[in-house]
Amino acid sequence: MSYQDPRGRRQEDRFWDDGGGTPGWATIVAVLIVAAGLGAAIAIFASRSGGSSTEAAKTVVITKTSPRKQHPDEQHMTDVIPSHERAKAPAASSLTKKEAEENTGQSVSGGGGGRLLGPGAHSSFEAMAAGLGAQVGLAVEPLGSEEVTEFGSLLGSGHAWSSIKPAILSTVLKEQGGSLGPEEEAWAEGAITASDNEDAAALFHTIEGRQGGLDGASAAVGETIHEGSSGSTVVATAPPPAGAVSTYGQTDWPVGEAVRFYHGLATCRVPGTSYIEGLMENVIGEQRWGLGQAAFPSSPRVGMKGGWGPDTEAGGGYLVRQSGFVQSKEGGIAVAMIAIDESGSYPAGAEDLSTIARWLARELKGYGPAYHGCTG
Numbered sequence: 001m002s003y004q005d006p007r008g009r010r011q012e013d014r015f016w017d018d019g020g021g022t023p024g025w026a027t028i029v030a031v032l033i034v035a036a037g038l039g040a041a042i043a044i045f046a047s048r049s050g051g052s053s054t055e056a057a058k059t060v061v062i063t064k065t066s067p068r069k070q071h072p073d074e075q076h077m078t079d080v081i082p083s084h085e086r087a088k089a090p091a092a093s094s095l096t097k098k099e100a101e102e103n104t105g106q107s108v109s110g111g112g113g114g115r116l117l118g119p120g121a122h123s124s125f126e127a128m129a130a131g132l133g134a135q136v137g138l139a140v141e142p143l144g145s146e147e148v149t150e151f152g153s154l155l156g157s158g159h160a161w162s163s164i165k166p167a168i169l170s171t172v173l174k175e176q177g178g179s180l181g182p183e184e185e186a187w188a189e190g191a192i193t194a195s196d197n198e199d200a201a202a203l204f205h206t207i208e209g210r211q212g213g214l215d216g217a218s219a220a221v222g223e224t225i226h227e228g229s230s231g232s233t234v235v236a237t238a239p240p241p242a243g244a245v246s247t248y249g250q251t252d253w254p255v256g257e258a259v260r261f262y263h264g265l266a267t268c269r270v271p272g273t274s275y276i277e278g279l280m281e282n283v284i285g286e287q288r289w290g291l292g293q294a295a296f297p298s299s300p301r302v303g304m305k306g307g308w309g310p311d312t313e314a315g316g317g318y319l320v321r322q323s324g325f326v327q328s329k330e331g332g333i334a335v336a337m338i339a340i341d342e343s344g345s346y347p348a349g350a351e352d353l354s355t356i357a358r359w360l361a362r363e364l365k366g367y368g369p370a371y372h373g374c375t376g
Helices: 024-057 083-088 097-104 121-130 161-175 182-193 197-211 214-227 255-266 273-280 346-363
Strands: 061-064 077-080 134-142 149-151 301-310 318-328 331-341
Touching: 121 134, 121 149, 121 346, 134 255, 134 346, 161 182, 161 197, 161 214, 161 255, 161 273, 161 301, 161 318, 182 197, 182 273, 197 214, 255 273, 255 318, 255 331, 273 301, 273 318, 301 346, 318 346, 331 346
Parallel strands: none
Antiparallel strands: 061 077, 134 149, 134 331, 301 318, 318 331
């Protein structure tokens, strides 16, 4: 007869005589005592193991973005809080979404860059705007959601001016299957990076040639804008007033609608995203006011397209606007903003937008929910 000891060594049968003169019955008693002790120890261990399993089921899991592995297919990683830290964190199941975001600084709906703006953002914006001496408006939309946040009560809309040019280029790309000839590429670069009106007009004329004239071309650009989720925008066709050079630039474009189109551009809802974004990131130096003057967190990519012109309702003062995107590996936002400075000048309006952009960069708590990048 033999048995296996806890260390796996095979032992010979020595119940009756251990070779040292010990009586067999004493050996049996000793073995029984040892067996009883082992049984008790096993029971205690099992009890403790069961308790650990119960505790493990209550472990709080916090989802957060990995700064080194973020890409469209790796949106988040999980950290399990050690048992000695559990008392410091409330159970996840007991938190509302809002409470969880406030406690962790992260978005429960999918990571990304956590919350967008703090609860005092609106009052902070009004205080900043009061010191500008201008009518201003701002709209922000995280690329990972459809929620638009608007600021400013004095100016929410105005003529699109040159900020509509990316929609014109996107329409050309759509109609030509994503292809541009060398001359068209030069027009595209001039229209977006330098806001050249003649280059933009040349692109628009190619649409007119395919769509049978001004009305058809304007409708086609409007369709592109709608595909980008700016659903109520109607591209203007009336002759431009004195001081303006295009019909489409007179399109009334509320900032809440403009931000939706630029959100759609950044998330590939309209053709040519990668190409157009690349041009917007390389705007010439003298037009890099607004978003180009703000230090956004996480060293993001920043693209912008401005527009400006005399506003008859402001007595001929310049309406200045800019739309664009801010994208990092943590997430991104689309932005649209507008200003009419009380001085009426273009440089003052541009500086007002730079002040707004710097305010936004300071107020950002994150870039909102994670979003899937795209190519197009």
